[in-house]
Amino acid sequence: MELRDYLRGLRRHWFAILLMTLVGVGAGYGWTLLQTPVYVAGASGYVSSTGVEDLGTSTLGDSLARSKVPTYLEIAGWRTVAEHTIEELDLTTRPEDLVQRIEVSNPDGTTIIKVSAEGSSPDEARALAEAWIDGMKTEVDKVDGDGTPGSAPVTILPGDEASLPNAPSFPDVQTAVIVGGIFGLGFGIAFALIRTVSDRRIRAAEDVESRTGVAVVGTIPIVPGLDDETRLVDPATSASSGKGGTFAVAEALRALRTNLQFMDVDHPPKTIVVTSPLPGDGKSTVACNLALTLAATGTTVVLVDGDLRRSTVAKTMGLPGGAGLSDVLAGRASLAEVLQRTPKSNNLLVLAAGSVPPNPSEVLGSERMHTLLADLTKHATVIIDAPPLLPVTDGAVLTHQADGALIVVTLRKTTFDLLDKALDTLRKARGRPLGIVLNRAPLRGADAAAYSYEYRRDYTPSSTVPATEVTPAAAPTSAKAPRDAEGADVPSVEDSAPASAPAPASATASRRAGRHN
Numbered sequence: 117m118e119l120r121d122y123l124r125g126l127r128r129h130w131f132a133i134l135l136m137t138l139v140g141v142g143a144g145y146g147w148t149l150l151q152t153p154v155y156v157a158g159a160s161g162y163v164s165s166t167g168v169e170d171l172g173t174s175t176l177g178d179s180l181a182r183s184k185v186p187t188y189l190e191i192a193g194w195r196t197v198a199e200h201t202i203e204e205l206d207l208t209t210r211p212e213d214l215v216q217r218i219e220v221s222n223p224d225g226t227t228i229i230k231v232s233a234e235g236s237s238p239d240e241a242r243a244l245a246e247a248w249i250d251g252m253k254t255e256v257d258k259v260d261g262d263g264t265p266g267s268a269p270v271t272i273l274p275g276d277e278a279s280l281p282n283a284p285s286f287p288d289v290q291t292a293v294i295v296g297g298i299f300g301l302g303f304g305i306a307f308a309l310i311r312t313v314s315d316r317r318i319r320a321a322e323d324v325e326s327r328t329g330v331a332v333v334g335t336i337p338i339v340p341g342l343d344d345e346t347r348l349v350d351p352a353t354s355a356s357s358g359k360g361g362t363f364a365v366a367e368a369l370r371a372l373r374t375n376l377q378f379m380d381v382d383h384p385p386k387t388i389v390v391t392s393p394l395p396g397d398g399k400s401t402v403a404c405n406l407a408l409t410l411a412a413t414g415t416t417v418v419l420v421d422g423d424l425r426r427s428t429v430a431k432t433m434g435l436p437g438g439a440g441l442s443d444v445l446a447g448r449a450s451l452a453e454v455l456q457r458t459p460k461s462n463n464l465l466v467l468a469a470g471s472v473p474p475n476p477s478e479v480l481g482s483e484r485m486h487t488l489l490a491d492l493t494k495h496a497t498v499i500i501d502a503p504p505l506l507p508v509t510d511g512a513v514l515t516h517q518a519d520g521a522l523i524v525v526t527l528r529k530t531t532f533d534l535l536d537k538a539l540d541t542l543r544k545a546r547g548r549p550l551g552i553v554l555n556r557a558p559l560r561g562a563d564a565a566a567y568s569y570e571y572r573r574d575y576t577p578s579s580t581v582p583a584t585e586v587t588p589a590a591a592p593t594s595a596k597a598p599r600d601a602e603g604a605d606v607p608s609v610e611d612s613a614p615a616s617a618p619a620p621a622s623a624t625a626s627r628r629a630g631r632h633n
Contacts, residue, residue, distance in 0.1 A: 117313065124320075125312025126305065128561070133304030140300020144292040153284035154234050157241035160275040161249045163188060163227040166266065177270075181227045184270045188229060191259070192220035192252050200251035205243055218248055229272060234285075242278040249274055316531040324525075324552055327532055328539060333379070333522070333551030334372030336402060337364045337559050347401045347432050348460065351412040364559060369409040372553065376410075385519035385550055386493045389422070391502040391511040392524040393538035398555045399524040400428045403501040406522075411463035416496040418455070420467045422514050423503045424476040427469030433458050440470030445484045465496070476503075481513040489517055505538040515547030524553045 126133065163185050165177030191197065198211035198218075207214070217234040231248045235241030253272045254265075261267025318324055321332040339362065349365045377384055390403035400423070407419040420441060421429035430437045435456050443449040444467075456466045473479045492498045500518060502511040515521040521542060525535055535552070542549055558564045 121323075122309060122312060125315075126308050129304075129308035129311060133301065133308055136304035136307065137297055137300040140296040140298070140303070141293050142296070143300070144294070144296020145289065147296070148287040148289050148292045151287045152236060154236065154286040155238045155241040155281045156232055156234055156285045157238065157245045157278040157281055158230060158232045159242075159245035159249050159278040160228055160230045161253070161272045162275050163229065163270060164273055165270045166268070178227075181270050185222055185227055185229070188252065188256060188272065189220055189222055191255050192218070192229070192231070192248070194255060196258075197248065197251040197255050200254055201244065201247040204247045204250065214244075217244070220248075228275065233278075238280040238282075242280055245278040246274070316533060317528055318525055318530050318532060318535065318554070319528060321554060323532075324535070324554070328535060328552070330523075330539065330549050331551045332554060333375040334368060334553040335527075335557045336368045336372075336398075336553060336555045338556040339364055339559070347404065348408065349405050350460070351409045365405070366409075369405050372406060373409045373413070375551065379550065387489055387498045387500065387518040388550065389500045389502045389511065389515045389518045389521040389547075390524060391515070391521050391538075392504050393506050393530060393534040394504050395426075395507070397504075397524045397526045397530065399504070400432060400501050402522070402524050402553060402555060403499055404429060404432045407464055407499045408460055410497055410499070411461040414463060416463050416465070417461075418465045418467060418492050418496045418498050420492075420498060420500045421469040422480060422500040422510070424469050424472055424479065424510070425503060425508065429466060429501050430468040433460070433466050435466055435468065437468055438470075440468030442470035442473050442479060444470070444488065445479055445482060446473070451488070477509050477513055480510050481517070486517050505541045506534065509541075509545075512541050512545035512547055515542055516545045518547075520548035520550035522550050522553050524555050527554045527557045529556075 163181045165180050193215060195211045195215070198214045201207070202209065202211060202214060219232040221230050221232075222228065223230070229249075229252075231245050231252075233241050233244035233248060235244055249272065253274075256271055257263060257265060257268045260269060321335060324330070324332050349362050349369065351366050351369065376388065379385060388406075390399050390406065392399040404419065407417050411417040419429060419433070421427045422441065423429075424442055427437065427440075430440075435458060439449045439454045441454075444451050444454060451467075454467060454470070456468070458464050458466055479485065489498060489500075498518075500514055502514045502521070505511045505523075511521070523535070523538055523542075539549055
């Protein structure tokens with residue numbers, strides 16, 4: 117993976133990173149609420165000699181006081197000082213524990229002794245600091261004097277009284293919140309990177325091409341307004357109106373059409389299978405819209421519903437189902453009788469699936485199917501909506517008889533493992549993958565493709581439609597004799613089976629049992 121992939125992963129999981137950071141901040145703040153606050157108060161005293169009467173005696177006394185400071189610092193940590201403080205403040209703690217709450221220091225070059233005391237409240241901390249000064253003075257009188265107050269030649273005199281602390285020294289809320297936020301941010305970034313590395317779903321065209329060696333020939337964006345009821349995009353009106361998000365879809369379909377036309381300039385594919393690894397990837401919708409887009413250029417297009425197990429083309433195109441491909445192959449109807457024109461375009465003919473046979477794979481791989489496709493290809497571009505590749509073998513069988521297959525995958529849903537299996541299925545059937553179509557690509561976000569649809573105001577006329585994509589007036593929904601661009605009749609495929617050949621007895625049951633999507 118490259119640096120841009122990691123950055124894209126961080127952008128993709130930004131919400132998780134933000135959420136974990138906030139959780140870390142909340143955890144840090146919550147930790148401070150669970151701690152017992154500690155307040156620190158300070159008191160000071162100065163070491164001085166007693167009985168000073170003149171300047172010479174004062175100088176000598178000052179030198180004596182300075183020499184006693186290190187000794188008094190050691191006395192400050194004695195157990196007897198702690199016991200005196202416990203007795204004075206009527207505390208219940210042990211002397212050893214109380215000593216841990218006291219810190220005594222001496223500024224350089226002075227005879228000042230500073231005492232810092234910790235307490236659970238401001239008053240307790242101040243009282244402890246002052247009592248500790250008194251305890252030190254009492255202990256000095258015992259060591260250097262006769263034990264009575266002021267009997268020592270050098271004593272500790274109380275200095276500045278301890279002030280009440282305004283805020284606890286522990287816990288530090290600001291530090292705890294910052295540390296918690298840093299830990300949360302670190303966990304969020306680690307989570308995003310792990311998800312990015314372990315994610316097997318398809319997210320970018322570059323990754324697909326580098327891993328499979330098959331070109332991405334189209335990227336269809338996901339836009340509001342296209343649902344199960346409205347799947348078709350009118351290539352003639354979406355370009356000029358730009359209504360909703362259909363402009364983006366129409367432009368993506370034109371790009372797919374262009375890629376197909378220039379895939380092999382000398383021998384462009386004429387029979388194209390549209391399939392997918394699994395159901396639900398939108399292959400039928402892509403096939404129908406691709407057929408409409410090709411027909412908008414004036415090319416004669418035949419859309420064949422090759423999904424005999426679960427046909428959706430007729431419903432999507434707004435045409436009646438009835439007889440179709442399976443009936444032609446069984447000899448119960450001629451091609452001219454079942455081909456239907458769609459009101460969407462005069463250049464588009466639709467061959468529905470027909471009744472469900474008990475053996476769809478054998479029917480689609482028959483010689484009659486091969487002959488039918490060869491005859492249609494002479495006069496038109498054939499788009500075949502095929503079943504998914506992994507559940508059944510129908511799609512691979514049809515691809516073997518066609519010029520190749522477009523494999524439709526759903527961005528952020530289909531995994532590379534499924535795509536690899538689908539391509540392997542095609543290769544085993546000696547089918548040719550024409551390219552991969554990324555469906556339902558977001559227009560915004562970390563996985564958004566680079567589109568230039570915002571330029572439609574500058575490059576799209578507001579009231580005119582290109583002449584090559586004008587939708588003709590609605591034609592009858594059935595055609596007795598389809599014609600190609602030169603006006604020649606598309607030959608129908610007639611086999612030796614009688615036209616009144618009975619349908620298989622299990623056709624109705626197979627229709628219910630054979631559905632895979």
